[in-house]
Amino acid sequence: MAPQWKPLILTALLGLVVGQDPGPFDPATANIPPMLRFQCNQLVIDRLDPLVNPGVVPSPHIHQIVGGNSFNASMDPKTHDLVKQSGCTSCSFSEDFSNYWTAVLYFRARNGTYRRVPQKPSEGFTGVGGITVYYIPPLGKANTTAFRPGFRMLVGEATLRSMPQKYDPKVCHRCMPKTGDNNNLNCAPPDGVTLPHKFCEGGIRSVITFPTCWDGVNLDSADHKSHVAYPLDGSITDRFDYDGGVCPNTHPVKIPQVMYEVVWDTTMFNDKDLWPEDGSQPFVWSTGDENGYSQHGDYVFGWKGDALQRAMDAKCTGDVCSVLESQPADKAVDCTIDRVVQEDDINGWVPELPGSVMKR
């Protein structure tokens, strides 16, 4: 249904508030689906991974984490109540105590030392680093079932180092222009699964797209993936097309589309004297991967009560939603936690990437 909006969803997904000439945004005439899209500031940068390596301190590689401040190394799904145990959230919606995290980008200078690439909010938002988070309900009349407490999921693979056969990418990168967006669908050109290998005036953007179908039973699974699925006709364009995107009968329940957008501010490295003389790729994920395949997104649901369900049913758009509570931007920025793994210097030049990652 409604194939005519397909070419437009690109504007929706990534240029919603920004775009090259956004003008006043009017969802009624813009023909784009309603979606929450909001800033979550940096909660902490730490070597922890309560989803894949619960209780392991330090975890194999560094992550950047946003959301509720109950985040810690273990987060046992049976006992850890993100809402009750959080005192604040770094996200603009103050009822969202979920945690969201990804790998961290590093730059390797020609002398072989590494430096963490800082993040900046997506254009149009203010704040400190972090992630722009999306929740997209199905278009039209289809209902969305918001996640339940204890729900978690993972997209991407930290160990991936090359392009698998039959690869339908869910994690992509774009070399951003100084301002505006190239107005394309994520994971379609100019997006690539590999990391850009040039100066990017607007930084490098990672986009991570989560599945939209759930088995309706399991809050998690051994690989943190098999309890959810992408729609059957989940090609790049159809992935966002809920009306056409049919959930497989093993995973019949439509869940909100979660999506992360992370902008790595590479501009301080746009200096040819810093780049390796042999022409090798200076950007490398905290996993040790300089190709780009290993970026990943982790999600632990933690919205208060039925807040997310209300927002999905109300088909709210952007970061203002009458059925949700918001907090001032400075309050969200103030919500941070101390690093647990203190030995890693995350702000200066370091001789090696932190952790037990593949070294060059």
Ligand SMILES: *[C@@H]1O[C@H](CO)[C@@H](O)[C@H](O)[C@H]1NC(C)=O
């Ligand atoms: C994480 O938080 C829970 C709940 O507050 C607590 O019981 C647990 O000990 C904490 N785990 C770590 C590793 O800090």
Ligand SMILES: *[C@@H]1O[C@H](CO)[C@@H](O)[C@H](O)[C@H]1NC(C)=O
């Ligand atoms: C490596 O290069 C960076 C950037 O020029 C510089 O700041 C740093 O001091 C250098 N480190 C060493 C060990 O030479």
Ligand SMILES: *[C@@H]1O[C@H](CO)[C@@H](O)[C@H](O)[C@H]1NC(C)=O
């Ligand atoms: C959505 O949910 C409402 C309320 O439960 C129900 O009346 C309606 O039929 C559902 N719509 C679809 C398309 O399933």
